[in-house]
Amino acid sequence: MSDCVLAVETNGLVKTFGNNRAVDGVSLSIPAGTICGVLGPNGAGKTTIINMLATLLTPDAGSAKIFGYDVQKDTQKVRQLIGLTGQFASIDEELTARENLVIFSRLLGFSKAESKRKSHDLLEEFGLTEAADRKLSEFSGGMRRRLDLAASLISRPPLIFLDEPTTGLDPRTRAQMWQTIRQLVKNGSTVLLTTQYLDEADQLADNIIVIDKGRVVANDTPDGLKRSISSASLRLVIRDPENTGRAVEVIEHVLGERVQITETSELAAPMKHAYKLTEVLIALRDAEIELSTIDVRQPTLDDVFFALTGNARENAGGN
């Protein structure tokens, strides 16, 4: 029974700000108990989607349901099922960590004693006990995010929205955050997280929704997305930059594919058949072009992302 429950289901969701269609017909469904990663560049509409699902914004068209409850009609019920952790720590800087948690617990209807106990437990769970009675202005970025997340978990909601939970965190803190997010799902939550980082979505999400300019451009598992770019890619760096032009000609001749030049002046070309590597190397040697590095890569989500949205890479390639 619980396997087929949909935590989130949207249909043709649209939100317009002036002339800008920030969210343009987004349909998605997230099964309960999974992590869904919404991936997209800045301004793609990720936060707007979350804001509509979290009842902060009214959709202009389309519908959205949280555990079967319509966000517009059953707003009040929806709010009892979600926890929201925004892009910026939405906690009170002038209060202590404990005071913040107690106030949010009280607002959720817990008694004084329960609120105190819940705050105490959450502070312990998130490793904030030591800092519990300090003002938030003395907190580091990572501590704030953790407290923010803790505040979203007070009622143990079955659906948690995390809007760019690790943006601006150092690698160590980010890894901690990832663990916490995995733990949430183990405890039975469904998580919808937005991110600009491909590795984050790859690491955490069961399913990734790639959005660009308010539209869903892909919806698949991380592996499925990677497979959708069929070939591996050949990367090489030419020792003498003067030879770059000739090298491009040689490689394009052998592989029959277009070569692109990345931001880091690597040459990149799709390689459908690995055995062609030898031919490329022989051709380069015959042309007396020396290499400093060579590398054949399986497609990363980066490649997928750029292939799907058509951004960035072409511009950098030039000719």
Place this chain on the structure above:
Amino acid sequence: MTDTTVIQAAERELKTRISFTVAVKNSFTLAYRAWLKMLHNPESFMEMTILPVMLTLLFTFLFGGAVSGSTADYLPVIIPGVLVMCCAMGCSTAGTLLREDMNKGITKRLTSMPIARISPVAGMLMIEIIRYTVIGVVVFSLGFALGYRPEAGIVGVMGCIGLMVIAAWCLSWVFALMSVSVKSISTAQTIGMVIMFPMAFLSNALVPVETMPGWLQWVVDINPLSHVVTAMRELLSTGAMGSEFLVALAGSLVILAVFAPMTVMAYKRRA
């Protein structure tokens, strides 16, 4: 850490609406939050204590002789005047705090929670009552120390503070609306000053109206604060709630009735 497991949607008892009791409870919780913020922030106490003391002393000794012949004779004029001025200047505080919440994303969290929509605004404004009461007590204590003995005694003083609290509280909704409608905190503060400064000075708070030119008397007379000041002076000297008292009270309630719903609506829209 016993209850880390999530309570699934199907196992929850979901409420469709927020009852009045819950709305009141939510508002008190958020008022408690505003109270804690005030405790953590010493500046707000300075605004409530040092500013009134400074203004009372300044005006009494600077203008007392010139306006009323002696400092002692000026006290009945200036005490209610300073009180109104200080409260009026504090009127924009709640609005500024609301704006701060909106800018910091706290409003977003509150909006996503199953709480009454009016609570964040109501809670913030409830604590204003304490602010005005403290200002009232400070000003009258200082007046007493300076030798001011209102004819109506303690009852008059209490009535006076009561009226002031009501009037200032109603007025603070105007500033709350303004603050939630603009983008930045500094804009909210600047507009607050621009409105409040002339309102406080172009009234009968500091000097008797008779000394002013005719057109200015007209301006002073339409200033709602003048009516509050007059009503307070009446209360203090006779202990009676005269017509001015009713005008001041009615005016305040009209402001409240108009601006409170508008503020809550604007807050909901902007969140």
